[in-house]
Amino acid sequence: MRNHTTRRAFGALAVACALAVTATACGSDGSDGTAAGPKDIAAALEKGGKVTVWAWEPTLKKVVEDFEKKYPKVDVELVNAGTGDKQYTALQNALAAGSGAPDVAQVEYYALGQFTIGDSVEDLAPYGAAKLAKSFTPGPWNAVRRDDGVYALPMDSGPxxxxxxxxxxxxxxxxxxxxxxxxxxxxxxxxxxxxxxxxxxxxxxxxxxxxxxxxxxxxxxxxxxxxxxxxxxxxxxxxxxxxxxxxxxxxxxxxxxxxxxxxxxxxxxxxxxxxxxxxxxxxxxxxxxxxxxxxxxxxxxxxxxxxxxxxxENGGSSLAVPKAAKNKELAYAFTEFATTGAGASSRVAAGAFPATSADLESKAFLDAEFPYFGGQKANRIFAESARNVSxxxxxxxxxxxxxxxxxxxxxxxxxxxxxxxxxxxxxxxxxxxxxxxxxxxxxx
Missing domain, CATH: 3.40.190.10 (Periplasmic binding protein-like II)
Known part of the structure; x- marks a missing residue:
């Protein structure tokens, strides 16, 4: 959650890949854990394949296990390519080289802009992400949007x-x-x-x-x-x-x-x-x-x-899908699974602070007592803070x-x-x- 950056010339902000979204209208009804989106998301999950995820956040390990159990034909490789700035440098290098980029990348909110302005991450709205607006608290949701696009899904937050x-x-x-x-x-x-x-x-x-x-x-x-x-x-x-x-x-x-x-x-x-x-x-x-x-x-x-x-907000990360991703539909399916529903709840249970409204408002979350804070129900204060983020x-x-x-x-x-x-x-x-x-x- 903390940011340690070293001085470096972050050029190549306008890295652009020639791959385009090939999405069709309509699709899943959401019963499989994904929001309504292109038909080929459900088809991609049925067909299966490999998804490479670059992330350093430890609670994603359990999410990967749960996703693979739900979708046994999908193989998710979780790679720690470095924390924060180190991963962003590796990602920009892969995008510039035209090879080696992951299908999903963890990107902190403050850093997302350099990838959206460079047109190097997918707009996830055509995949169904736009329908998730009410699923997330205002601060994180605002952080992943630009104009009418949704360029990542919130993974956690830091009110x-x-x-x-x-x-x-x-x-x-x-x-x-x-x-x-x-x-x-x-x-x-x-x-x-x-x-x-x-x-x-x-x-x-x-x-x-x-x-x-x-x-x-x-x-x-x-x-x-x-x-x-x-x-x-x-x-x-x-x-x-x-x-x-x-x-x-x-x-x-x-x-x-x-x-x-x-x-x-x-x-x-x-x-x-x-x-x-x-x-x-x-x-x-x-x-x-x-x-x-x-x-x-x-x-x-x-x-x-x-x-x-x-x-x-102070800190927090999202999951984005690079335009260079080889399996965009599978990448989006994993991204949504990891940030909403079962994936989000398992991460909260492991200590992540939720960006999802349902988890933030749940009785179990709000009534949780913190022995470290003398039994205080601290989540009530955090939840109130999240509601008051401009x-x-x-x-x-x-x-x-x-x-x-x-x-x-x-x-x-x-x-x-x-x-x-x-x-x-x-x-x-x-x-x-x-x-x-x-x-x-x-x-x-």
Whole structure:
């Protein structure tokens, strides 16, 4: 779920394959687990064949077993071609070479744009995907759509929530913040009570930054086709920048990178007291911070305006079908099976956070108690967050590259006198220049 990108020139964004969709009208009635679509999907399942899936998400292993059991004539090969950026590079190389591409590929939401703008993934609407709109929660569904097309199916989601160490807050008599202004006050109170305690950690993270800007109402990215606008000076972005700058100026944020050994230690001993992150985080706390079981709780994300319920997504992936896929109908059948119905439910049971409305609203899901959080029914908070995600957010069609230069621009605000607003302005300029160099029409 976390994004680690290295700086690399992501050219060849306009990779295009000559293969076209050969779909006929009408088709399955949905009784076999697939939505109504071309007749040849049902025929392809009956005929059988091989489907190669590139993905790193561990819960897909059980999905593959279940799919092959349901459709014994289909052989699914699950390949880990690398996590995130490494797989995207391998996929783009295969597409450019004209061989070696998988039939299905896991693609994080922020990265999907570079494949849709390059016309290298199938529009799944003709296969029946458009009829699945109500099957998914708004945030993930919006992330896989462009214009009238559906270019992947949501696999999971990351509506944000506020994870806090109740033991630390209780010890120092600090109230759990419900607004970001209260968050700053809580940061001051905790650090004053114990200089070893910080409200959170941050050394600069593109995903976390854009998610909090999203929640604040900022919309720095606007993209339609090859026309792109980037503006990190809108009102929502300024709200985020002003608040986070206070925390940095007053040294109230631990200068520790997420997912490091020091980070896990801080979460365990209480010196890092909160996390504002996606709803997929519980499994990471349970496995990586086991010694703090019972200390942590979950609350709604603090609000920029008291009384609001705004949220945003942080992380999450989809399954896409490359245009170079050899078995498109089988690929779509697997993609739908893995993201809806039985496939989605088995993944949720294994710890994935659902992008499907049915799973998110089920009594079993909502009533699940988390021993790690003292028996709290945390899924109720996550589900409420998912319902409050604004759906008008968009990423750049080259967000993978933009994120890779975040530390070269915004990251300077964490290690030098450079202000966050200056870092964001530099990130904006770097992103504009890159986009223009790649042939996009880019402005502010």
């Amino acid at each position: 944000m929530a506020f994870f806090y160490n109740k033991k630390v807050f209780d010890k120092h008599g600090v109230e759990v913040p419900t607004t970001w202004d209260e968050y700053v006050e809580a940061a001051r109170a905790l650090h004053k009570a114990d200089p070893k305690v910080f409200i959170t950690n941050d050394t600069g993270d593109a995903g976390a930054t854009t998610s909090l800007i999203w929640q604040a109402g900022g919309r720095p990215y606007h993209a339609r086709g090859t026309d792109v606008r980037i503006d990190f000076d809108d009102e929502g972005t300024r709200k985020y920048t002003a608040t986070w700058q206070k925390l940095l100026d007053e040294k109230l944020v631990a200068p520790i990178g997420s997912w490091s050994d020091a980070w896990y230690k801080g979460l365990a001993d209480g010196s890092i007291a909160t996390l504002s992150i996606g709803a997929w985080m519980p499994a990471n706390l349970t496995s990586g911070v086991a010694s703090a079981a019972g200390d942590w709780r979950v609350a709604p994300l603090p609000q920029w305006t008291k009384g609001d319920k705004a949220s945003a 759906t008008d957010w968009s990423y750049l069609p080259y967000q993978v590259y933009a994120n890779s230069v975040f530390n070269d621009t915004v990251g300077k605000a964490y290690v030098s006198p450079v202000k966050l607003s200056e870092g964001l302005a530099a990130w904006q300029e770097a992103s504009i220049k890159y986009g223009a160099d790649q042939g996009f029409s880019v402005g502010k």
